[in-house]
Amino acid sequence: MQKFWRTALMVAGFGGIVALSLWFGLKTPFFPVAASGEAELSDELFRRMAVIAGVLFCLVQGALLVSMVRFRQRPGDNGDGLAEKENVLLEFAWTAAPVAIVLWLSIASFDVYNVMHHDEAAASTPFAHHHMGMATAQASEAPGTSAVTPEDLTAPDANTLRVEVQGMQYAWIFSYPGTEVTTGELHVPVGRRVRLDIHASDVIHSFWVPQLRIKQDAVPGMDTHLEFTPTVPGEYPVVCAELCGSYHGGMRTQMIVHTVDEFGTWLQTAQAEAQVQPPTIAAIQP
Template sequence: MALIALVVGAITVGQALLIDWLPERAGEEAARIDALLWFLFWVSAVIFVLVTVVLVYAVWAFRAEPGDETDGPPIHGNTRLEVIWTIIPAVLLAVVVVLAIVVLEENEALAADRVKIDVIGEQFAWRMQYPDVDVESGDLRVPVDRQVELSIRASDVIHSFWVPAMRVKQDAVPGITTDLVFTPDKVGNYEVICAELCGAGHGVMRTRAIVMEPGAYEEWLSAARAKVEADAQATPAPNDTDTPEG
């Protein structure tokens, strides 16, 4: 049994450590999500190794002799064993539930200085609107080390806004507004992916989350704002064109 445990244990631990399972991480919440994931993984790994070792050992040790057609001895349960294998999973489950609630509470706690951005999902693109300055962008540009709160809507069918590097995902549902909170902690470009099959162009419904230094972000925002104002001046308001000369 020790030999089987060694082999199964080595394969399980090797798979966990040698393969790079998770995408790049770039958010504060992502660290907590990953910690929870790895806790679940290691608990599951121990149970997997225990069950597999007993299973493989039992198949080999209690195999029937060739030509043996008899039934095995009748077994009528084992109260002590049944109590143990009920209590241990129940306690484990309770621990996981409590940890998950703690992580969820921490990840969804709103910071006072958060950046608020409206996101609209439509077949097959994302539109980001910066409400305070009336700017719209196809990329999600955010400053580093500041919490971002997205208000997500959909204009046609259900989409899902997913930023793997932040470990957050939220449905965009026509008729309602959903929220998503994350705090980027690393400057860089990260993928934004639609994670809900939404039509023929679903596979290309992708854009970038661009995490910028705060100064660069402010510069981009004021440049975008200036462009909006310049465009508004270049296009006369409808009233001006309708008014007859003289």
């Protein structure tokens, strides 16, 4: 009978730990606003990890606490304790369980990674080729005008918006291929898929926008990219997340997510300005 109660207590304790971990993991209060379509993917992954970590934390700390109290040295006890040699089942379990968890987490993480880092083949759909072909044709017909008009970039069925991102000590420079627009702030329309092609001029930087849950290293000599769909208009901080020099902490700018109309207006203004004067963007050089 005593064995029954001991088992019942252990099962109840484990149930309590799981419930506590679920509550902590699913209600995790650490996230800023989720402003992209992909944010939920990484948040969900984080919550699952938090639940698993919560269970493991409680189990390990609980076992420590129970052992400290139950198996403490009693007065007058100078023995060596139990001569426990091995427990094959236990050793197998504590090896197999972490292997299974890590494998599952790797696969789940890779799924999320794949959504945010399309490869070149996936990005260049036949429609993209068609659209780019049209833009080139327009440019050759009317030399001197921009290949891509604001209407092209804001049309509801328009392609993924491509932006070239250049990281350098200590600034981010954004240019919009097909237009002459180059800016120090990233402007994008809400609800449209955006592809950033990321480069670095000098050392490794990392393009990070916490509210959109996107982060990608910018590596000299290597092209990296990110894809996402902003869902909430607003201004979000762009932060360099890779220590890149003495002014690394100042390597910040803004991502402005516009409504579609606002973006069209911004692009028109920026193009008009670009034609009047070539872009002058100063990076801070110590």
